[in-house]
Amino acid sequence: MKFSVFGLGNIGLPLTCIFASIGKVIAADIDKNKVEMINKGVSPLPNEELVPELLKKYVEEKKIETTTDLEYAAKNSDVKIIIVPLVIDKNKKPDFSAIISVSEVIGRNLKKEDLVIVSTTMPIGATRNVVGKILERKSKLKAGKDFYLVYAPEQTMNPHVIKDLTENYEQIIGGVNKKSAEKAKEIYEKINKKGVIVVRNCETAELIKLSGVGLYRYVNIALAAEIAEICEKxxxxxxxxxxxxxxxxxxxxxxxxxxxxxxxxxxxxxxxxxxxxxxxxxxxxxxxxxxxxxxxxxxxxxxxxxxxxxxxxxxxxxxxxxxxxxxxxxxxxxxxxxxxxxxxxxxxxxxxxxxxxxxxxxxxxxxxxxxxxxxxxxxxxxxxxxxxxxxxxxxxxxxxxxxxxxxxxxxxxxxxxxxxxxxxx
Ligand SMILES: NC(=O)c1ccc[n+]([C@@H]2O[C@H](COP(=O)([O-])OP(=O)(O)OC[C@H]3O[C@@H](n4cnc5c(N)ncnc54)[C@H](O)[C@@H]3O)[C@@H](O)[C@H]2O)c1
Structure with a gap:
């Protein structure tokens, strides 16, 4: 099985190492300097646990190939993982530009039976309605029938991403349909010792990710600030x-x-x-x-x-x-x-x-x-x-x-x- 990972940042690079433990990975990023560094086996994340040594090993063994040619990565892989950033713009609206451009590249190169995994944190419905729609439009294939599409959030923080994603937390998977989720489950079972949990659909998986850091932690920080006001009086x-x-x-x-x-x-x-x-x-x-x-x-x-x-x-x-x-x-x-x-x-x-x-x-x-x-x-x-x-x-x-x-x-x-x-x- 050939993987491609789009976005080699704080999470994408450790993810690349994880997938390289079970297959060949074409790792793609628009940052030329980063790509050159990784191709030499040098980690742009020197403090990320396990990454420098694993990256060096997998590059030497030719299990990881890094490129700025996103079309090449999409064309020559069966499982495509999207982990580019999605942040907010000046008006606090989600800026989908990286997600859209990567989805277009993947869509143009999509084959029947391919699996697309979205791991970037997304607003609810974006896997199906943003990524899925672009993939279908560009490939003329049907999500869930001709190709498979899931949302698989990364519950982690630097500098222990590999440990979190392979042994500390279960991998949550939500598909656009059951078959998509099952396809992804088969893969994640090989890399996550803690286990894989398939939830009802990709929207559920999106909300699980948002509910943690985006809602629970966020409103509790505000609660602390309000109780602190009482203390100050x-x-x-x-x-x-x-x-x-x-x-x-x-x-x-x-x-x-x-x-x-x-x-x-x-x-x-x-x-x-x-x-x-x-x-x-x-x-x-x-x-x-x-x-x-x-x-x-x-x-x-x-x-x-x-x-x-x-x-x-x-x-x-x-x-x-x-x-x-x-x-x-x-x-x-x-x-x-x-x-x-x-x-x-x-x-x-x-x-x-x-x-x-x-x-x-x-x-x-x-x-x-x-x-x-x-x-x-x-x-x-x-x-x-x-x-x-x-x-x-x-x-x-x-x-x-x-x-x-x-x-x-x-x-x-x-x-x-x-x-x-x-x-x-
Ligand atoms: N950092 C965290 O703690 C964390 C934890 C869990 C989940 N996540 C999720 O991971 C996503 C990525 O986070 P990160 O910390 O790895 O980001 P990052 O900024 O460290 O890295 C993003 C990488 O994507 C590349 N990129 C940008 N646009 C691209 C494009 N169009 N095509 C290809 N590559 C492109 C950048 O060059 C960069 O190397 C986040 O949006 C978030 O949803 C992050």
Whole structure:
């Protein structure tokens, strides 16, 4: 069986390695540099577990061939996996351009009995109505009858994608019909030790994916922010409330945060909201969550006063700890607000070079050992390294954007500790 994978990013590249364990893979991407690197057996994801060594091995064994020629990949494979990005545009509408262009290529080269697997997170109905319709129009074949089409979401996060997709979580599959799902099940049973679950249809599988990170996690972050507001009005520490509430196994309060980033959590709620404008809980959650960076700066201002001409170091560009990923990072919004306040902004992140940080944020780079020159510090990312920081005494405040620092270690130096829902310190 010959596979092709379209989109060799954070998920597509590990997926390529997974499929190479059971067959030959033509891996296709529009990024020439990436393709050249992979063809030399070098991983563009050096920190992704298992990928660098597996990629090298499979390229040497000629199990993975990488190309920018998408037509070639589509033509010379029987199973085609789509894992290109789908994000939102300026108007918060899904931007299907990559999905459409890949579907057109596959459609032009589709043969009877081929299987198309969509793994990109999609709005409900998009597998059947966007990808399926394009494939049928371009190939003149019928989905579910002449060729097979399924949605197979990837329930994972870097840097442990291979483990997640082969042993940590069951593979969910939803087909445009039963036969499609059965075809895909036969393949995934060979790669997923945890098992394969076939659900009613592709729409069900799409909603399963969206319900996790796009809805459950998203509205719970908003709930945390609302409970945090109560804490701020009394002498209550949100984290103490959270930890003790969560002693009961049915409850899982989330931590409050400075903002939501990455190309999943801030994006998927809009896939649902665009289709279901009456979803009031989601509408309010979007309002609450998108205001988190501003709320954070307001808390600082309320506590230490005007930020004009204050030297403030923002620690962390990544949207979450211990990874290099800044798409939709709340740090960008924090910097924008600080600029409006007239603050002098400095930036640090151990995962980025000085040049990368300065180019991306237009703020000045600061080293960890230069923090004594600052008036205050905003720790925006929960990088492990920041836990070990010894903050200099002269700082007026440390804002703990992810509530992961020890407040006592900061307050005992006479520095004000600030965090959402934790004004009691
Ligand atoms: N990153 C995650 O944590 C995660 C987790 C689960 C699911 N997903 C899903 O995986 C999808 C891809 O995410 P990612 O993190 O791998 O993205 P990514 O941005 O890391 O990589 C996307 C790749 O697709 C390529 N690409 C873009 N347009 C293309 C086109 N028209 N033809 C061929 N290649 C094209 C890009 O060059 C890039 O290499 C997401 O949209 C999401 O739905 C992501």
């Amino acid at each position: 009394f002498d209550i520490d949100y984290i103490e409330v959270m930890e003790n509430t969560n002693l009961v196994k049915f409850y899982h309060l989330h931590k409050p945060t400075i903002g939501i980033g990455g190309h999943c959590a801030p994006v998927y709620p809009y896939f649902v909201f665009n289709q279901f404008k009456d979803f009031k809980l989601l509408k309010n959650s979007i309002k609450i969550n998108e205001n988190l960076p501003k709320k954070s700066i307001d808390l600082i201002k309320k506590s230490v006063g005007n930020l004009k001409n204050k030297k403030i170091a923002v620690l962390g560009l990544s949207y979450r700890g211990n990874v290099k990923e800044d798409r939709f990072s709340p740090t960008y919004e924090i910097i924008k607000i600080l600029k409006k306040e007239g603050a002098k902004i400095f930036i640090h992140d151990p995962f980025y070079t000085k040049e990368e940080l300065e180019n991306k944020t237009k703020a000045k780079y600061v080293q960890e050992n230069e923090l004594e020159k600052m008036d205050g510090v905003i720790v925006a990312t929960d990088h492990e390294e920041y836990k070990r920081l010894d903050f200099p005494k002269n700082l007026k405040f440390v804002f703990d954007g992810k509530s992961f620092l020890d407040p006592e270690k900061i307050t005992e130096k006479g520095i004000k500790y600030l965090a959402i829902g934790r004004l009691c310190f």
